[in-house]
Amino acid sequence: MTVSRTICFGFLTVIAVGTILLMMPFSTSSGNWNNPIVALFTATSAVCVTGLAVVDTGTYFSFWGQLFILLLAQIGGLGYMTTTTFLILLTGRRFDLRQKMAIQQALDRRGMQGSAKIIRSIIATTLIFEITGILLLLRGFVPEHGWAKGLWLAIFHSVSAWNNAGFSLFADSLSGYQSSKLVILTISGLIIFGGIGYQVILETFVWLRDRFQGRRENQIFSLDFKVAISTTVFLLAVGTVAFFGVELRNIETLKSLNFDGKFLAALFQSVTTRTAGFNSIDIGSMTNTGLFITIAFMFIGACPGGTGGGMKTTTLRVLTSCTKTILQGKEEVLLYKRRIPIPLVLKAIGVLVGSVATVIVVTTVISLTDSSLSFLEIFFEVVSAFATVGLSTGITAALSIPAKLILVVTMYIGRVGVLLLMSAILGDPRPTSIHYPEENLLVG
Amino acid sequence: MTVSRTICFGFLTVIAVGTILLMMPFSTSSGNWNNPIVALFTATSAVCVTGLAVVDTGTYFSFWGQLFILLLAQIGGLGYMTTTTFLILLTGRRFDLRQKMAIQQALDRRGMQGSAKIIRSIIATTLIFEITGILLLLRGFVPEHGWAKGLWLAIFHSVSAWNNAGFSLFADSLSGYQSSKLVILTISGLIIFGGIGYQVILETFVWLRDRFQGRRENQIFSLDFKVAISTTVFLLAVGTVAFFGVELRNIETLKSLNFDGKFLAALFQSVTTRTAGFNSIDIGSMTNTGLFITIAFMFIGACPGGTGGGMKTTTLRVLTSCTKTILQGKEEVLLYKRRIPIPLVLKAIGVLVGSVATVIVVTTVISLTDSSLSFLEIFFEVVSAFATVGLSTGITAALSIPAKLILVVTMYIGRVGVLLLMSAILGDPRPTSIHYPEENLLVG
Ligand SMILES: [K+]
Ligand SMILES: [K+]
Numbered sequence: 001m002t003v004s005r006t007i008c009f010g011f012l013t014v015i016a017v018g019t020i021l022l023m024m025p026f027s028t029s030s031g032n033w034n035n036p037i038v039a040l041f042t043a044t045s046a047v048c049v050t051g052l053a054v055v056d057t058g059t060y061f062s063f064w065g066q067l068f069i070l071l072l073a074q075i076g077g078l079g080y081m082t083t084t085t086f087l088i089l090l091t092g093r094r095f096d097l098r099q100k101m102a103i104q105q106a107l108d109r110r111g112m113q114g115s116a117k118i119i120r121s122i123i124a125t126t127l128i129f130e131i132t133g134i135l136l137l138l139r140g141f142v143p144e145h146g147w148a149k150g151l152w153l154a155i156f157h158s159v160s161a162w163n164n165a166g167f168s169l170f171a172d173s174l175s176g177y178q179s180s181k182l183v184i185l186t187i188s189g190l191i192i193f194g195g196i197g198y199q200v201i202l203e204t205f206v207w208l209r210d211r212f213q214g215r216r217e218n219q220i221f222s223l224d225f226k227v228a229i230s231t232t233v234f235l236l237a238v239g240t241v242a243f244f245g246v247e248l249r250n251i252e253t254l255k256s257l258n259f260d261g262k263f264l265a266a267l268f269q270s271v272t273t274r275t276a277g278f279n280s281i282d283i284g285s286m287t288n289t290g291l292f293i294t295i296a297f298m299f300i301g302a303c304p305g306g307t308g309g310g311m312k313t314t315t316l317r318v319l320t321s322c323t324k325t326i327l328q329g330k331e332e333v334l335l336y337k338r339r340i341p342i343p344l345v346l347k348a349i350g351v352l353v354g355s356v357a358t359v360i361v362v363t364t365v366i367s368l369t370d371s372s373l374s375f376l377e378i379f380f381e382v383v384s385a386f387a388t389v390g391l392s393t394g395i396t397a398a399l400s401i402p403a404k405l406i407l408v409v410t411m412y413i414g415r416v417g418v419l420l421l422m423s424a425i426l427g428d429p430r431p432t433s434i435h436y437p438e439e440n441l442l443v444g
Numbered sequence: 445m446t447v448s449r450t451i452c453f454g455f456l457t458v459i460a461v462g463t464i465l466l467m468m469p470f471s472t473s474s475g476n477w478n479n480p481i482v483a484l485f486t487a488t489s490a491v492c493v494t495g496l497a498v499v500d501t502g503t504y505f506s507f508w509g510q511l512f513i514l515l516l517a518q519i520g521g522l523g524y525m526t527t528t529t530f531l532i533l534l535t536g537r538r539f540d541l542r543q544k545m546a547i548q549q550a551l552d553r554r555g556m557q558g559s560a561k562i563i564r565s566i567i568a569t570t571l572i573f574e575i576t577g578i579l580l581l582l583r584g585f586v587p588e589h590g591w592a593k594g595l596w597l598a599i600f601h602s603v604s605a606w607n608n609a610g611f612s613l614f615a616d617s618l619s620g621y622q623s624s625k626l627v628i629l630t631i632s633g634l635i636i637f638g639g640i641g642y643q644v645i646l647e648t649f650v651w652l653r654d655r656f657q658g659r660r661e662n663q664i665f666s667l668d669f670k671v672a673i674s675t676t677v678f679l680l681a682v683g684t685v686a687f688f689g690v691e692l693r694n695i696e697t698l699k700s701l702n703f704d705g706k707f708l709a710a711l712f713q714s715v716t717t718r719t720a721g722f723n724s725i726d727i728g729s730m731t732n733t734g735l736f737i738t739i740a741f742m743f744i745g746a747c748p749g750g751t752g753g754g755m756k757t758t759t760l761r762v763l764t765s766c767t768k769t770i771l772q773g774k775e776e777v778l779l780y781k782r783r784i785p786i787p788l789v790l791k792a793i794g795v796l797v798g799s800v801a802t803v804i805v806v807t808t809v810i811s812l813t814d815s816s817l818s819f820l821e822i823f824f825e826v827v828s829a830f831a832t833v834g835l836s837t838g839i840t841a842a843l844s845i846p847a848k849l850i851l852v853v854t855m856y857i858g859r860v861g862v863l864l865l866m867s868a869i870l871g872d873p874r875p876t877s878i879h880y881p882e883e884n885l886l887v888g
Binding site: 287333 | 690731732733735736737740763764766767769770771772773775777786787789790791793794796797798804807808811812815818819820822863866867870
C-alpha cells in the first residue's frame with residue numbers, strides 16, 4: 001500500500017470504530033441505541049477534529065460517549081502528525097521527500113535518533129500542554145460546577161482545544177465564559193500552540209533552552225518556523241481588528257460588552273476561526289460581513305504539522321510570494337531570502353484548486369438538497385466542514401440526511417487533504433522521461 | 445511612461461470623456477443635466493464593457509446618450525486589443541514579451557507586416573461580425589418595432605454583444621426574445637466570437653481559407669487556439685447542462701417554457717454568463733444554486749485577447765494543469781504536449797490571488813455600506829462588476845452612493861487587470877542578480 005492509501009484507510013478505520021462505539025447504548029445519555037447518522041457524523045467530526053455537531057454533545061451523549069469523542073479527537077488531531085509517522089513505521093514505508101526533509105531537519109538539528117523519538121516528543125509536548133491547560137481551566141470551571149464535573153469539563157475542553165477539535169460540553173460553546181480572561185486565554189493558548197505545528201514548538205523550545213543555558217550562538221530558524229510565526233501573528237491581529245470593527249455595533253454579538261469584553265471576544269473569534277471552532281459569541285447572530293470574513297479565515301486555516309485544517313498558512317504565503325515575484329518581474333519565488341522550489345509552488349496551486357473545487361461542488365449540491373436554507377449559511381457550513389473548523393450558524397442539526405452525509409465526506413476530504421486523497425486514489429505516479437517543447441500562452 | 449501606465453491612463457481618459465458626454469442634457473431623454481454618479485457609473489460600465497446599469501438605458505438616455513454608450517463600449521471592448529496596440533504605437537513603446545510573442549506568431553504565420561496591419565485586421569473582423577449581426581437581428585426586431593427603431597435596436601445589440609458589453613435597450617434585457625432562436629443564437633454567436641480572442645478567429649480564418657483553397661498541409665494551431673476552443677466548448681456544455689438541471693423546476697425561470705425553450709434559455713445563460721451579461725431569464729428569480737453557479741462562471745470569464753473579462757480561461761487551464769502535474773508526481777506543467785514556462789504559472793497565480801483579494805475586499809466593504817442587502821446578491825454584483833459581466837439580481841440601482849463608486853473602481857480594476865494596474869502603480873521592475881539558497885516548506 002502507498003503511504004497516502006495507508007493514511008486514508010487509517011482515518012477511515014478510526015472513523016468506523018468510532019461510529020460503532022458511539023452507536024452503543026452506553027454512549028448515549030438516554031441509554032438507547034444511537035441513530036447511525038448521528039454516530040457517523042459525530043465520529044467523523046471528532047476524528048477529523050472538526051467539531052460540527054448534529055446534537056448537543058453535553059446532554060445527548062453519556063460520560064462514555066463524551067470520552068469516546070474526546071479519544072477520537074485526540075487520535076485524530078494529535079495523530080495527524082503522530083499516526084502518520086506510526087503508520088509509516090508499521091508498514092515499513094519510507095517518508096515521502098517532504099516529510100523526510102522536515103523530519104531529518106528535526107533529527108539533525110535536535111540531535112535525536114529515529115522516528116520513535118519524534119513520536120515520543122510529540123506525545124510529551126501534547127501532555128505538557130494539555131495538563132497545563134487542565135490545571136488552568138480547573139480554576140475556571142470548579143467554582144461553578146464542583147470538583148467532579150469541573151475536572152471533566154477542564155479535561156474535555158483542554159484536550160478539545162489542543163487538538164483544535166472544537167467540541168464543547170456547553171450547548172453554546174464558550175459563550176458563557178466570554179468575559180472570563182482565564183478560560184478564554186487558556187483555550188486560546190492551547191488552540192494557537194496546537195495549531196502552529198510541532199516543529200515550530202520544538203524550535204521555540206530549543207531556542208528557549210539555549211537562552212536559559214546561556215548559549216549565545218544564533219539559532220537558524222527553519223523557513224517553516226518563520227512563516228508559521230509571522231503569518232499566525234499577522235492573521236491573529238488582522239482578525240481581531242476586523243471582528244472588532246465589523247461586529248462593534250451588532251447588539252447580538254459585541255455591542256452589549258464593555259471595551260475589554262469586546263476586545264477579548266474579538267480576539268477569541270480571531271483565534272478560534274481559523275481552525276479551532278469554539279465560539280464565545282453567537283455565530284448565527286453575526287453580521288453578513290462578519291460571517292464572510294469568518295469564511296475567508298476558515299478557508300486559510302492553520303499551520304501545517306499542527307492539529308488544524310484549512311488550506312494552510314504556508315500555502316497562502318507561497319501563493320502571495322508568487323504574486324509578489326511576478327509583480328517585481330522576477331523569476332525566483334522568495335520567502336525570507338530563501339528560494340521556494342517550483343514543485344512546492346505547483347503543490348500550493350494543487351491545494352488551492354482542489355480545495356476551491358471541493359467547496360464549490362459541495363456548496364452547490366447542498367444548496368440543491370437543502371434549498372430552503374440561506375446561501376450564506378450553507379457556504380459557511382461547507383467551508384467550516386472542509387477546513388475542519390466546526391463553527392456553524394446553527395443549521396447543522398436541521399440539515400437533510402443527504403446533506404449530513406455529504407458533510408461527513410467533506411470533513412474527511414478536508415482532513416486527509418484533497419491532494420493526498422487524490423494520490424491515494426490514483427496510486428503512485430509512474431516516472432516519465434518524455435520532454436515536451438515549451439510554448440507561451442496569454443494568461444489573465 | 446510604462447506600457448501599463450499608458451493603458452491605465454488611456455482607459456481613465458476615455459471614462460472621463462464618456463462621463464462628461466453622458467452628463468450633457470442632450471444625452472438624457474428628459475433633457476436635463478444628468479446626475480454625475482449615473483454618468484460616471486454608466487460611462488465606466490460602458491468603457492469596461494461591463495453592462496451593469498443604475499438606470500434603464502432604453503428610456504433614461506436619449507438617442508445621443510445611447511449612441512455615446514455604444515461608442516464607449518466599442519472603444520472599450522474592441523479596443524481592449526486594438527487600443528492597447530494603438531497606444532503602444534503612439535507612445536513609441538515596444539510590446540511586452542507576452543504580447544510580442546503572440547503578435548510575432550501572428551505576423552510570421554500569416555505573413556503580415558507591422559502592427560498597423562493587425563489593427564486593420566481587428567477592425568475588419570469586428571465590422572464583418574457586427575454587420576452580419578445587424579443584418580440577422582434586423583429580421584428579429586423590424587417586424588415588431590418598424591424600420592427606424594428596429595435598425596437602431598439591431599445596431600445597438602449587435603455592437604453590444606460583439607463587445608460583450610451587455611447593455612440592452614430593453615428593460616428586461618433579452619427576456620422578451622427568450623424563445624426567438626434567431627435573436628438568441630445571433631447574439632450568442634457574437635458573444636462567443638467576440639469573447640474567444642482575435643488570434644483564435646484569425647487562426648480559424650486561415651484554416652478555413654486553406655481548406656477552401658485546397659491546401660492540405662496541416663496547420664499547426666497555437667496553444668492559445670487549442671486552449672481557447674476546448675475550454676470554451678467545455679464550459680459552454682457544462683454551463684448549459686448545469687443551468688438546465690438546476691433551474692428546471694423553478695417556475696420563475698425555466699419551468700414555464702417548453703423543452704426547446706428551456707434548452708435555448710439554459711444555453712443562452714451559459715453563453716452570456718461568462719462575460720457578456722445579457723439575460724433571457726430573470727436573474728433575480730434564479731435559485732441560490734443557479735446564482736452560485738453563475739458566480740463561478742462569471743469569475744472564470746472569457747478567453748484572453750477578446751472583448752471579455754474575468755480571470756480568463758487560460759488562467760484556469762494553467763492552474764488545473766499545475767494540479768494535474770503535482771498529482772502525477774511530475775515537475776513539468778504540460779498543456780497539449782507543450783511545456784508551460786514557470787513565469788506563466790506565477791502569472792496565473794498572481795491573476796488568481798489578485799482577483800480573489802479584490803473580490804473579497806470589495807464584497808466585505810459593500811456588505812458593510814449596504815448591510816440590508818442579501819449577501820448572495822452583493823457577492824453576485826461584485827463578481828459581475830469585477831469580471832466585467834454585468835449580470836445583476838436587480839440591486840444595482842438601489843445601491844448606496846459609496847457602493848456605486850466602489851463598483852466603478854471594481855469595474856475599472858477588473859478591466860485593466862489587477863496585475864497590470866499593480867505594475868502601473870509600482871512602475872517597471874528593476875532587475876536583480878542576487879540569488880538565494882533554496883529551502884523547502886510544508887505546504888497544504
Ligand atoms: K475544529
Ligand atoms: K459584459
